[in-house]
Amino acid sequence: MERPNTLERIKKRLIDRHEWQLYLFILPVVVFFIILHYVPMYGIVIAFKRYSPSRTIWGSPWVGLLYFEKFFSSAMFGQLMWNTIYLSFYQLLVFFPFPLILALMLNYTNSKGMKGFAQTVTYAPHFISIVVLVGMLFLFGSPSSGLINVLLKKAGIESVNFMGSNAWFPHIFVFSQVWQNTGYQAIIFLASLTAVDLSLYEAATIDGATKLQKIFKIDIPAIMPTIVTMLLLQVGKMLNVDTQKALLMQTALNLDASEIFGTYVYKIGLIDAQFSYSTAINLFQNVINLALLVCVNAASRKLTEESLW
Amino acid sequence: MKIGETGQDRVFNAVTYSCIIVACLLVLYPLYFIVIASLSDPQYVLNGEVFLWPRGLNLSGYGRILRYKPLWVGYRNSLFYAVVGGFLSSALTLLAAYPLSRSDFSGRKAFTAFLLITMFFSGGLIPQYIVVNALGLRNTYGALIAVGGIHVMNLFIASSFFRSTSITELYEACQLDGYAHFGYFFKILLPISTPIVIVMLLFYGVWQWNDFFRALIYLDKPEFYPIQLVLRDLLASSQITGAMVELLSEDQGAYAEMLKAAESMKYGIIIVASVPMLLLYLVLQRYFVKGITMGSVKG
Numbered sequence: 001m002e003r004p005n006t007l008e009r010i011k012k013r014l015i016d017r018h019e020w021q022l023y024l025f026i027l028p029v030v031v032f033f034i035i036l037h038y039v040p041m042y043g044i045v046i047a048f049k050r051y052s053p054s055r056t057i058w059g060s061p062w063v064g065l066l067y068f069e070k071f072f073s074s075a076m077f078g079q080l081m082w083n084t085i086y087l088s089f090y091q092l093l094v095f096f097p098f099p100l101i102l103a104l105m106l107n108y109t110n111s112k113g114m115k116g117f118a119q120t121v122t123y124a125p126h127f128i129s130i131v132v133l134v135g136m137l138f139l140f141g142s143p144s145s146g147l148i149n150v151l152l153k154k155a156g157i158e159s160v161n162f163m164g165s166n167a168w169f170p171h172i173f174v175f176s177q178v179w180q181n182t183g184y185q186a187i188i189f190l191a192s193l194t195a196v197d198l199s200l201y202e203a204a205t206i207d208g209a210t211k212l213q214k215i216f217k218i219d220i221p222a223i224m225p226t227i228v229t230m231l232l233l234q235v236g237k238m239l240n241v242d243t244q245k246a247l248l249m250q251t252a253l254n255l256d257a258s259e260i261f262g263t264y265v266y267k268i269g270l271i272d273a274q275f276s277y278s279t280a281i282n283l284f285q286n287v288i289n290l291a292l293l294v295c296v297n298a299a300s301r302k303l304t305e306e307s308l309w
Numbered sequence: 310m311k312i313g314e315t316g317q318d319r320v321f322n323a324v325t326y327s328c329i330i331v332a333c334l335l336v337l338y339p340l341y342f343i344v345i346a347s348l349s350d351p352q353y354v355l356n357g358e359v360f361l362w363p364r365g366l367n368l369s370g371y372g373r374i375l376r377y378k379p380l381w382v383g384y385r386n387s388l389f390y391a392v393v394g395g396f397l398s399s400a401l402t403l404l405a406a407y408p409l410s411r412s413d414f415s416g417r418k419a420f421t422a423f424l425l426i427t428m429f430f431s432g433g434l435i436p437q438y439i440v441v442n443a444l445g446l447r448n449t450y451g452a453l454i455a456v457g458g459i460h461v462m463n464l465f466i467a468s469s470f471f472r473s474t475s476i477t478e479l480y481e482a483c484q485l486d487g488y489a490h491f492g493y494f495f496k497i498l499l500p501i502s503t504p505i506v507i508v509m510l511l512f513y514g515v516w517q518w519n520d521f522f523r524a525l526i527y528l529d530k531p532e533f534y535p536i537q538l539v540l541r542d543l544l545a546s547s548q549i550t551g552a553m554v555e556l557l558s559e560d561q562g563a564y565a566e567m568l569k570a571a572e573s574m575k576y577g578i579i580i581v582a583s584v585p586m587l588l589l590y591l592v593l594q595r596y597f598v599k600g601i602t603m604g605s606v607k608g
Contacts, residue, residue: 013415018489022408025490026420029405032459036440037427043436057439102332105325114329120594121333124340127586129519131537132579135544136339139579145572147342150357179336184601191602210317236429244522248541269435270526282433290430 047280053273060276067280076264080281084260087246088238091174096234098178099185100227104219106186107193108211119190122183133180134248137172138163164253173249173258177242185230192226193219228304236293239285261285343576347371351573370570370577380543380581383536386450387518390535394454395514402459402509406467407494410475424461434526441527452527453517453535463512466603470505471498508600511593518586540582544575 014020042057047067049060071077102122109115125133140146141162149159162168200218209217220227243262250258261281269278301307346354350365358364374380408414409421431437437456446452475498483493499506521537528534590597 017413018484019415021490022411022414023416025494026405026408026416028401029459029464030420030423032401032455033424033427035444036437036455036458037431040432040436040440041430043432043439046436046439102329105329108321108325109329110322114326118329118333119598120591121336123594123597124587124590125336127515127519127590128583129521129537129540129586131521131540131544132583135540135575135579136343138544139343139572139575140339142572145355145357145569147357154357179339182332183336187598187601208315210315211321212317244520247522265434266526270438275435275439279433279435282435286430286433293429 044279044283046276047283049276051276051279053275063276067277068284070277071281071284076259079256079259080261080264083257084239084241087170087173087241087260090170091177091241092231092234094174095177095181096231098182100189102182103186103189103193104215106190107219108215119183119187123187124183125180126184128180130242130244131248133176134245137176137249141172161253163249164251166254166257169249169254169257173245177245188230189223189226192223196222224304228300232293232296232300232307235296236289238292239289343579346573347576347580349573351569354573354576355569370574371581373574374577374581379531379534379539380536380578382532383534383539386532386534387536389450390453391514391517394458394517395510397454398458398460398463398513399506399509402464402513403467403499403506405459406464407471407490407498409464409468410471424464428461438526447527448530448533450533452533453520453523456523456527457520460512460516463509466600467505467509470502470603474498474502474505504596504599505603507593507596508603511589511596512600515586515589536582540578543578 014023046057046060048062048064049057050063050066051057051060106115106118109118128136140148141160143149143159143161143164146162148162152159160168162172196218200222201214204214204218239261241260241262243260243266246258246260247263247266250263262285265278265282265285268274268281297307342359345361345363346359347370348363348366348368349359350367351370353359353364409417411417432440441447441452441456444455446455479497480493483489483497486492488496517535519537521535521541524533524535524538525541528538
């Protein structure tokens with residue numbers, strides 16, 4: 001039998017088996033991603049050039065690592081690193097357990113009505129926009145008329161300018177995240193809990209296991225893959241703390257704590273119009289993120305046999 | 310008491326039930342407070358005399374908000390971004406999700422990698438800004454519809470849905486009729502996939518409605534502002550912003566009076582801005598839950 005050559009094989013797939021239609025299906029999205037995601041990746045070269053809007057990217061002169069050196073030797077470097085990593089770790093440690101605990105508790109709620117109600121209520125804040133959420137923080141935390149300070153005053157405690165304080169900024173940032181997204185994340189854990197084999201519970205009940213023992217012996221091991229995947233995704237975004245939120249929460253008085261990579265890249269780039277410098281900082285941030293993700297993923301594959309890819 | 314529950318279990322139940330109730334109260338009370346504060350006389354709110362129900366019912370704040378034009382321009386624009394953007398993004402996402410859901414698609418691995426890379430590495434803010442600027446999209450309605458218009462996560466959710474819904478026999482029947490993928494997708498798969506269509510429309514729609522950062526970057530003409538950008542000027546500050554002064558200019562009161570009125574009016578603004586999405590959520594909750602659940606299934 002004669003072997004068909006490559007060209008004929010491709011032709012057979014594409015035409016006779018109508019695979020060209022599949023390529024047509026995906027074409028618009030591919031074009032979209034090339035223009036809006038891959039072309040900007042080429043634009044990264046301006047981090048190594050002195051780019052200005054009056055010149056083309058191609059025509060701008062090369063400056064090598066000038067902007068990176070400038071950033072590493074500036075006082076902002078240390079401050080951004082510290083603020084971003086601190087906020088990130090804080091959020092990771094404090095926020096992560098809440099949805100897990102909520103999901104486990106809801107999973108052991110015998111009353112269907114209560115479970116449904118609690119899920120509906122805790123998921124709701126996710127639909128409040130970040131602008132409104134921060135607006136609420138400003139309202140409730142207002143030193144003169146905010147609810148929290150009114151209560152503090154009634155208790156005889158001096159009022160606190162929550163949104164104008166470096167010390168309070170990380171706490172407010174993280175706990176408002178807990179308030180807004182615990183219910184949302186809990187749904188992901190709940191979904192993977194429904195996949196647990198019911199006969200395991202029955203066997204455990206017969207053996208006289210308590211609910212707490214079931215949680216640690218059955219549930220947690222069963223949803224470990226989900227937990228690890230979600231942790232990995234978080235760590236991979238270590239330097240990508242929610243820029244929108246930090247920017248909105250920024251006031252002149254909490255700037256020392258609230259200036260993070262994202263907000264600084266935005267300000268240097270679009271407010272000060274230092275395009276190349278901003279891109280260099282942004283690139284540094286992205287490369288560190290990627291390196292972290294690769295490392296954590298490799299470590300996780302070794303330790304728990306769970307990985308993203 | 311249920312069979313198989315030990316004494317320890319009853320303690321466990323008591324603890325979890327109280328924790329759940331406390332969690333619900335912690336979520337609900339701030340929202341409830343905003344509602345009652347928006348309905349109360351500002352004086353009572355500012356003096357901290359409103360806790361459990363509205364005092365000195367006063368709707369003048371709402372009247373003023375209703376007459377404030379930029380807010381309604383933002384409302385109209387955001388509705389446009391949510392509906393048109395939501396529809397276009399969903400359409401492209403569903404189309405691309407179909408080939409990715411087919412294990413017999415020769416380009417599946419390559420395209421998955423092509424899309425996945427953008428989740429973990431991007432050109433960054435300025436390079437993207439330069440591209441969008443070069444395309445002439447800045448200060449157009451197209452800016453918010455194009456930038457970030459397709460979410461890779463949604464694409465994977467849709468393709469895993471198609472994978473589990475696809476019916477091989479019907480696909481083969483289509484092949485024999487000469488329709489192949491076009492006929493199968495549009496005549497059979499899509500009509501039985503209404504849940505995923507709704508999930509996509511909702512995910513993209515809510516996201517367009519609530520997102521503000523792209524608007525901050527790509528729009529500086531108020532006629533294109535989505536509601537979130539208008540809200541930022543009104544809410545995200547403890548100072549009186551320019552927008553607030555404008556909103557209050559019907560009052561010729563002293564600055565202190567203005568500050569008070571401004572503070573209390575924010576409650577009403579939050580209600581007006583958030584109610585549409587919260588209602589949508591309450592009515593279509595099962596679709597939102599379904600969407601997340603599908604997204605969490607790996608692979």
